[in-house]
Amino acid sequence: MxxxxxxxxxxxxxxxxxxxxxxxxxxxxxxxxxxxxxxxxxxxxxxxxxxxxxxxxxxxxxxxxxxxxxxxxxxxxxxxxxxxxxxxxxxxxxxxxxxxxxxxxxxxxxxxxxxxxxxxxxxxxxxxxxxxxxxxxxxxxxxxxxxxxxxxxxxxxxxxxxxxxxxxxxxxxxxxxxxxFGPAVDHARLATAAQALGVGLALLDRTVAYVGQRTQFGVPVGSFQAVKHRLADAKIALEFARPLLFGAALTLDPADIAAAKVGACEAAYATARTALQLHGAIGYTAECDLSLWLTRARALRTAWGGPRECRELVVSGGGRRW
Amino acid sequence: MDLTASPADEAFRAEARAWLAAHVPREPLPSLETEEGFAAHRAWEAELAADRWSVVDWPAEYGGRDAGLIRWLAFEEEYWASGAPGRVGQNGVSLLAPTLFAHGTPEQRARVLPPMATGEVVWAQAWSEPEAGSDLASLRSRAVRVAGGWRLSGQKTWSSRAAFADRAFGLFRSDPDAPKPHRGLTYLMFDLRAPGVTVRPIGRLDGRPAFAELFLDEVFVPDEDVIGAPGEGWRIAMATAGNERGLMLRSPGRYLASARRLHALWEAQGSPEATRDRVADALIGARAYQLFTHAAACRFLEGASLGAESSMNKVFWSEYDIALHETALDLLGEEGELADTAWSEGYVFSLAGPIYAGTNEIQRDIVAERLLGLPKGRR
Structure with a gap:
C-alpha cells in the first residue's frame, strides 16, 4: 500500500x-x-x-x-x-x-x-x-x-x-x-469534486496572500488570531477532503465518490465564505478576480449531486465497508 | 498510488481479528476512571501483552511485534471494531515511549518499556501547572541538583490517569537562570508513590477522577530517570510531537468503529431523516481521517517529517469526536441523558479533546503560522 x-x-x-x-x-x-x-x-x-x-x-x-x-x-x-x-x-x-x-x-x-x-x-x-x-x-x-x-x-x-x-x-x-449511466455520473461527480478542491485551494492561497499584505492598526491583518483561525480551519477542511478524493479515484465506489463530493464541496464552500469575509468589501466585487472562484464554489456544490443526495448515498452504502 | 494491503499485511490483520474475537471481554469493563475499572483495564493490558498484542508497533525485545505503522493502523481498525476496552496505558505508550525510543538510553528502554507494555506500570503525564497551560514553557515546578539525582518541588495539574497510575513523566525547571523560558527545562520520570508526592484526584465533568493534581515536595529522582541531557527537556518533549506521536495519539480505527456504531444506531431508530446528514458526516469524517492518516503514514515511512501537520490531525479528530457523540445522544432521545452508557461515557471523554494535548487554539495558531506562513502575532 x-x-x-x-x-x-x-x-x-x-x-x-x-x-x-x-x-x-x-x-x-x-x-x-x-x-x-x-x-x-x-x-x-x-x-x-x-x-x-x-x-x-x-x-x-x-x-x-x-x-x-x-x-x-x-x-x-x-x-x-x-x-x-x-x-x-x-x-x-x-x-x-x-x-x-x-x-x-x-x-x-x-x-x-x-x-x-x-x-x-x-x-x-x-x-x-x-x-x-x-x-x-x-x-x-x-x-x-x-x-x-x-x-x-x-x-x-x-x-x-x-x-x-x-x-x-x-x-x-x-x-x-x-x-x-452510473459510471458516467460517478465520473462527473468525481471530476466536479476534484475541481471544487482546486477552487478551495486557490481561494485559500489568495486569501493567505491578501491577509499577509493588507495592514490595519499598523500590522498585517493576518497576524490576528481571529483571522488565522478561520484560515486554519479552511486549510484543515481542504486537507481532509483531498484524501477522500484520491481514495474515491482508486476505488470508484459510488459511496466513496459521494463522500469525496461532500468533503470537497463543503470544504471549498466554507473556504469561499472565509475568503470573502477576510477580503472584506473588495472581495464582494465582480472586478476582483476572487469572484471567479467564489461563485464557482457555490455552483460546483450543486452540480452532479448536491450535499443532500450525496449524503444519502453515503448512509445507504458507505458505512459498512469503510 | 494504491490502497491495497499486501497478503502479509492481510494475514496480520486476520490474525489480530481472530485473537480479538476469542479474547475481547463479552461484557464491557467498568469505567476506566474508577478504581475497579482501572484494575480491570490493567488486567486486560496484561492479557493483550501475554500474546504480544499490546504494543504491536514496538520492537519484539520490548514486547511488540515490529509491526510498523501500516500494520499498526490495521490492528487499530480491528481492535476498535471488535469492541475491545479503552487503553489504560495510552499516556505512556503514545507520549513517553516515543520519547524513550528517540532520546532514552538502552538501560531506560529495557527498564521502562516492558512493564509499560504489560500494564504492570501505568504512566500519567505531568505537563500542565496551575499557571502554565497553553503557555507550557512558563512552567515553574523545579528540579534541584543533589547528589545522585534531583529533587522535584512544585505543583502539576490535569494529570490524566494520575489518580490510579504508578508513575509520571514531565518537565521541570532545572535552570531558573536560563535566558529563555524554553531553556533550562529537564525531562524526568518519577514515582507517584515516592515520599513527598501527594496526589489529589480531580473529578472531571461527570465527577469521575479522570485526572489529578500532583503536589511535589522535595521528591528525590535518581539520575537514571532523567531523559536526555538536563536543560534539553523542551526540545526532547516536543521532538516527537510532530512525528508518529501526532499520528498515533488517536487512531482512525477508533473513529471508524464509532461511526459504524452510530450508523447502526441510526438505522435501529428507523433512519430518521432529521439526523441523516449528521450520520453521513460522521461516516465521511471517519473515512477522511482514515485516508488522511494512511497518506501521512506513507509520507512518514518515506522519511518526511510530519511536523505541524499533526496539528491539523488534532483539531480534526477532537472536534469530530464531539460531533459524533452529540449526534448519538440526540438520536437516543430521552435515553441520551443517561449516564454510564457507552455513548454518554464517550461523550464526556470527547469533550476534553479540544483542550488537552495542546488546545485547539494553539493548534490552529500552529497551522496558520507554520503551514500557511501567516505572521506571528499576540496570542
Missing amino acids: RFLLDAEQRAFAASLDARLTAADTPSVVRDWSRGEHGSGRALWRKIADAGVFGLAVPEEHGGLGPRPVELVVALVELGRHAVPGPLAETVAAAVLLAGLEDTGPAKRLLPALASGEAMATMASEGSYALDGDVADIRLALAHDGVRLAAGHGPVSRSLDPARRLTPLTEGGELLGGAAP
Whole structure:
C-alpha cells in the first residue's frame, strides 16, 4: 500500500499548473462569461495537448485512459485555475461513450474529445446541461438510453457567470439503449469534486496572500488570531477532503465518490465564505478576480449531486465497508 | 498510488481479528476512571501483552511485534471494531515511549518499556501547572541538583490517569537562570508513590477522577530517570510531537468503529431523516481521517517529517469526536441523558479533546503560522 502520488503524477500537476498560470485563466473566464469562447477553446486545446482529456478516453480510441487518479490530479489543477467550460461533463461523456455496447459512437466521437477539438456536455433527463449552447456534443441521459441531443433550450445564467445552463432538446440519435449511466455520473461527480478542491485551494492561497499584505492598526491583518483561525480551519477542511478524493479515484465506489463530493464541496464552500469575509468589501466585487472562484464554489456544490443526495448515498452504502 | 494491503499485511490483520474475537471481554469493563475499572483495564493490558498484542508497533525485545505503522493502523481498525476496552496505558505508550525510543538510553528502554507494555506500570503525564497551560514553557515546578539525582518541588495539574497510575513523566525547571523560558527545562520520570508526592484526584465533568493534581515536595529522582541531557527537556518533549506521536495519539480505527456504531444506531431508530446528514458526516469524517492518516503514514515511512501537520490531525479528530457523540445522544432521545452508557461515557471523554494535548487554539495558531506562513502575532 502506498497512498501517495508518485513523482510522475506530481510532475504532471506541476506542469499543468505552470501552463495554466501562463495562460492567464482569469481573463479567459471573463471572456467565457461574456459569451466569447475563442480564448476558452484555445485553452481547452492546450489542456488536451497536456493529455488531460485523453486520461478519460480508452487507448483503443486514441486516449491513455481510463486513469482516474491522474484525472483527479488534473481536475484539481483546472479548478485551481478556474478553467471554464464543461470539464466534468466532457470527462464523463468520454466514460459513457466508451462504455456503450455499440462501439460506433465511441469511434466517431471520442477522438475529438481526446484532442480537445470538441467539448461535450451531458445531462440527465429534466436537468440542466452545462454550456449546452457551446458544447459540440450534447449527451442526454434519457429514459430509453443515451441520446445525442440535436440542440438546447433557453439559456439560464448561473450564480457563476462563467456557467450557462440549458435544458437539452428531446429526441435525437439514440446512441445506446439502457446504457449504464452510473459510471458516467460517478465520473462527473468525481471530476466536479476534484475541481471544487482546486477552487478551495486557490481561494485559500489568495486569501493567505491578501491577509499577509493588507495592514490595519499598523500590522498585517493576518497576524490576528481571529483571522488565522478561520484560515486554519479552511486549510484543515481542504486537507481532509483531498484524501477522500484520491481514495474515491482508486476505488470508484459510488459511496466513496459521494463522500469525496461532500468533503470537497463543503470544504471549498466554507473556504469561499472565509475568503470573502477576510477580503472584506473588495472581495464582494465582480472586478476582483476572487469572484471567479467564489461563485464557482457555490455552483460546483450543486452540480452532479448536491450535499443532500450525496449524503444519502453515503448512509445507504458507505458505512459498512469503510 | 494504491490502497491495497499486501497478503502479509492481510494475514496480520486476520490474525489480530481472530485473537480479538476469542479474547475481547463479552461484557464491557467498568469505567476506566474508577478504581475497579482501572484494575480491570490493567488486567486486560496484561492479557493483550501475554500474546504480544499490546504494543504491536514496538520492537519484539520490548514486547511488540515490529509491526510498523501500516500494520499498526490495521490492528487499530480491528481492535476498535471488535469492541475491545479503552487503553489504560495510552499516556505512556503514545507520549513517553516515543520519547524513550528517540532520546532514552538502552538501560531506560529495557527498564521502562516492558512493564509499560504489560500494564504492570501505568504512566500519567505531568505537563500542565496551575499557571502554565497553553503557555507550557512558563512552567515553574523545579528540579534541584543533589547528589545522585534531583529533587522535584512544585505543583502539576490535569494529570490524566494520575489518580490510579504508578508513575509520571514531565518537565521541570532545572535552570531558573536560563535566558529563555524554553531553556533550562529537564525531562524526568518519577514515582507517584515516592515520599513527598501527594496526589489529589480531580473529578472531571461527570465527577469521575479522570485526572489529578500532583503536589511535589522535595521528591528525590535518581539520575537514571532523567531523559536526555538536563536543560534539553523542551526540545526532547516536543521532538516527537510532530512525528508518529501526532499520528498515533488517536487512531482512525477508533473513529471508524464509532461511526459504524452510530450508523447502526441510526438505522435501529428507523433512519430518521432529521439526523441523516449528521450520520453521513460522521461516516465521511471517519473515512477522511482514515485516508488522511494512511497518506501521512506513507509520507512518514518515506522519511518526511510530519511536523505541524499533526496539528491539523488534532483539531480534526477532537472536534469530530464531539460531533459524533452529540449526534448519538440526540438520536437516543430521552435515553441520551443517561449516564454510564457507552455513548454518554464517550461523550464526556470527547469533550476534553479540544483542550488537552495542546488546545485547539494553539493548534490552529500552529497551522496558520507554520503551514500557511501567516505572521506571528499576540496570542
